[in-house]
Amino acid sequence: MTHRTSLTALALALAGLAAHPSAAGATATVAASASATANPSSSSGVSSVQWKSCPAYSDEVIRSLGVAEDKVAAFRSLMKRLECGTVSVPLNHRDPSGRKIDIAVTRLAATDEAHRLGAVAVLPGGPGNSGYLDPVLRAALRNEEMAGLNERYDIIGFDPRGVGNSAKVACTFSPAGPQEPGTLTKEAARKIYDAQVAANQKCGRSDPAFLGQLTTENVAKDLDLVRTALGESKLNLLGFSWGTYLGMVYRSLFPGHTRQAFLDSVAPPWTRIDEHAKDSAEAAERNFGRMAAWLARRDGTYGLGATARTVREEVAKLVRAYDESPKTYTDLQRPIDGSAVADLARRNSTEWVRAGKALAELRTATGTTAPPAVKELLGAPMMGTPMPGAPETLNRTMNLAVACNEDNSRAGFDTAWRDYQQLVKRHPATGRSWGLPVMCPGWPLPVQQATLKRSSGSLVLAGHLHEFMSVYDWTLQTRRAIGGTVYTVADDVHVSTTRVPKCAADVVRYFETGQIGKGCEGSAIPS
Template identity: 70%
Template sequence: MTYRTTVPALALALAGLVAHPAVAAAAVNPSPSPSPSPSTSTSTSTSTVAPSVQWKPCPSYSDEVARALGATTEAKLAAFRGLMKRLECGTVSVPLNHGDPAGRRIDIAVTRLAATDRARRLGAISILPGGPGGSGYLDAVLRVVPSNERMAGLNERYDLIGFDPRGVGYSTKVACVLPMGGPAEPGPLTKETARTLYDAQVAANQECAGSDPAFIGQLTTENVARDLDLVRAALGESRFNLLGFSWGTYLGMAYRSRYPGRTGRAFLDSVAPPVLNVEQHAEGYTEATERNFGRMAAWLAGHDGTYGLGATAREVREQVAKLIRAYDRSPRTYSDLQRPVDGSVVADLAARASVDWARAGKALAELRTATGATAPPTVKELIGAPMTRTPVPGMPELSNGTMNLATVCNEDSSRAGFDSAWSTYQQILRRYPVTGRAAPLPVLCSGWPLPVQRTTLRRSGGSLVLAGHLYEFMSPYEGVLRSWHAVGGTVYTVADDVHVSATRVAGCAADVARYFETGRIGKGCAGMPSPS
């Protein structure tokens, strides 16, 4: 899951654990029966009004927008255009407050990429986006079908359903001024500066929540799950199969907990922990990054001739810790970087997944001997992107910060006071001497004035696969096991450290596709290959 503003992508877990015994079980679920046409409503709605889809033309995107969305070659552009011609777009009206179905209503934007083999159709797969706050409107044409041949093959027998959760993209949304995180001055975070940051966050949170509390107070995972069930009913589906990513896994567990009889096969990748707690997430995320840095340090030591950071993992760790202290004592300002380079930047380079180890190692080596007024080239490449980019005209919203903040904070039970947040931060620095310096002060939801609304997760029957990445720190492995204890299912272990990679690696994607075709799943897959 992605916690924006003052807390980065966090999920409590422990990387490096051995595969859990639950991995051995195979999940089997009967194939869902063919569903009625989308114009057919159903009485299984949670609203007193039978839901329906208001179909409309899909948005038209320029080539510039298509390229910004990932269609970077002529072949990809042609494929994107072909999928957009097949895509159906519409909206479903749902209650803002599901406890008051006759009250204010909002629209949920929905897309469908219909199965190409209608005679052998198995049903519909709802794609659950990350975030919270991520858009899933175009996930079928941007994320699933283009991934590889096996994922594209899902669309032969399954309709692929995308949607924007309430508060995001083409769905009804609101915007508030979001708090700006990060210390004003480079170098170690002092208690005085931390207090200033805390006070600013509290004020911004109270202003945001108070700007439209009737709407913002209804931004929760549970409500998105209830919206999704109305979408299911509007499409005439007796049940939804689920393919969830990151926060979408939490949404998938919430949906399945609430509607077990309406849930078919569910594959959830990079599974979130079962409870949202910002303080726990801050420490758990940093613990996982520190552990994964041990793997990175060993790899760098094996390439000491290239990077010169040490011939053993211990020597590399000592060199990087020394570099953090040096840049905290004397931060550097470069004319071609927007942010100064201090110890937190060095720590951020050490908190990288394996796909970035080579570049991060080069950047760390450059910082050891850097001179001059401009940033070393790899340092600039990795941290020099502008904080804001000029938006491409007509670009759809891919992420909504207000929805992210509100959903996390409406459900967060910690809402730390200053003393608690400062204590947690100090513990992180002591326990994790390399990556801890990159951790933020865990005050994302401090002062959030709206009531805590916990999402309820339950065990139920049926088919469920929880994909955990053994060394990942975005959604670490321990969180997957905690969720398995909460909701059951089968743990599928991906032996890499790359967030939501299961559908992007051919061997893993073959398992995912086979699961949706047959209901059977193995123990796991290798995932993204580690650098040689």
């Protein structure tokens, strides 16, 4: 997440993704998908699932989804079991007899039907992430432990409205042109801010009837109609990142339809993007302290200093130096300035080895081509072209619309500029990676915020002690707001719980027995 505008930084922090789109100076046009039109066969009554054939993917596409080469055959086998369909829902739930849209749904039926316990709905991150293939990718294929969840549970996936195979519209985000590398000046920040206001206004006004209905509450209401269409009296919820907030909203709206919920990397129980940015930035700088201590213990390898304090000072000095004198390499699409250095300092522990090498390389880099670790970590294209035939994994229009429809901060420029200056001053190692901390200025649609409520249903909140995408304190705030049991993961890796076998075993055991321990170690720190 480097060389970013404010929109990109905040959107990716919400989505939990590592991508590099440039959106602040976007212009917007809208093209409605065919599925966004009214469905004449739908009625205001309860819909059933309209089952159809699942999509087919090439091996190349399957690998692009993060499937290892030795698991491609297993993916194909699971796809033969996967059921795919759509459920018709109202675009506006307050007008159930009005315009209908389709929600894409998938189901991986329990393998032990005789001992079936129910259905687990996987709630994807974002907002804007696809969940269509989650029964395969996040459950059955993830590891042996998570595969066990499918023995006694149907695993339900879906694309939320605005995403993937569900009804959606698209604002076209066009780069505003190359930004000057180096220290962000007030004049340059003003241009970024103004361009973002114009883009938000054009996008929001392009199809307000649809975009205004992209809210977490409406996604939760869609999910409950999916539950009904599947014939389930209750749903179990397995939520990730933004999906944890969706889980909170679903439980608040439909406590009688919710059995158990396990929410991993918990979102805050509020939707102010300015506060989100401040909390995340503070957590990122704190976690860099852990990275600095790790690097200091390996000074012979990285040469960044023998104490955590020295490493901190060295990296902060690198941020300033590269802002004062950015470097351009012939084999990178982006210049290396202070934001790039800060991005390396913000990596989680799974990338400390490579990030440490890149930081060390930048201390002594010469020549016209990027050093190897720098190129490996910072050499990805700013905008990736989707592979032909690949499913949509993130819909940026939905990400923007949900975030902005629910954000009542929408800071003016003077406030945004002041907040940015404070952020960089307070967080000298990582602060420059965030950019101007705004996302929604100029968004023309009214604020719509859900009301969270306590319920008696079983709820587990999995918080990661050191991560910045979902700050651990948000887990505690959520518990105070709606109750639940805190499950502490002692790592800094976003939504890692189901990826780590010992932690995943706890998740499956919870859904089978209702029992949960205090936490797990999570992803291991590199040796």
